[in-house]
Amino acid sequence: MSQGQGGGGSTVRRMQLGARLRAFRRAAGLTREEAGDPIRSSESKISRMELGRVGFKERDIDDLLTLYGVDDPEVRRGLLEFAREANSPSWWHPYGEVIDTWLQTYLDFEQSAELIRTYEVQFVPGLLQTEAYARAVIGLGLTRSAPEEVERRARLRMERQKLLLRPDSPRLWAVIDEAALRRPMGGRAAHREQLNALLELTGSTTVRLQIMPFAAGGHAASGGAFSILRFPYQELSDVVYIEHLTGGLYIDKREEVDRYTATISRLFIEAAPLSETPAILHRILKNLDG
Secondary structure (H helix, E strand, O other): OOOOOOOOOHHHHHHHHHHHHHHHHHHOOOOHHHHHHHHOOOHHHHHHHHOOOOOOOHHHHHHHHHHOOOOOHHHHHHHHHHHHHHOOOOOOHHHHHHOOHHHHHHHHHHHHOOEEEEEEOOOOOHHHOOHHHHHHHHHHOOOOOOHHHHHHHHHHHHHHHHHHHOOOOOEEEEEEEHHHHHOOOOOHHHHHHHHHHHHHHOOOOOEEEEEEOHHHOOOOOOOOOEEEEEOOOOOOOOEEEEEEOOEEEEEOOHHHHHHHHHHHHHHHHHOOOHHHHHHHHHHHHHHHHO
């Protein structure tokens, strides 16, 4: 994978490389403790490497591949190159000063996903926000920050959206609560611009947009907003992302992911059909203008 927005973030590359190393270790019949000795490290260090939670030293990779009996020069060269990519800065690096650590991981995941399914109850999903709308949403949580920081974060959000313009862009399937669409953010003009932008997206081949109308009453996602990301890599399982006031939660345990997958599947059924999305948006726009 190439560096930058055209490929996965460094977090995902580290996870992929770690998974490959774990597979080689198991094939060699070695424990993590046995693998740690040759690289002058501990079992916990091997564990962190295999989970993609630390950077990689090429010398360590080379020693581990030798220990695991990986002699094919092409395989070794490819994995060492992958290690260099895994250590390279992610696309968001120029904005690092305004990105919380917990969000950095999500930005890497987002750039590497092939399918993003999301439910939003309070705001339009970040990947679909207009700049004025994004600025208003970001400003809510940064009341004590300088205007320059709000602008930097808004610019970052616009950079994120270039993901959807890539030839290999992920498919995005979003269910937005009607309350989020009726909530005015940034003033009447910004609100109208955002609704019109969503209307344009209803013709997209990579974005599916459904609305959970008030008339639906209660529904499956009583716990609030969440996203499920699927990756085009055999080594990586689906990840559920839940954002809260002071951080983000990542869930990858199979049984828990399955519950969220079942919930989003029910939301797709309980929400208004895709074909009704334009009409609902037009009604909200008409009420806004009236």
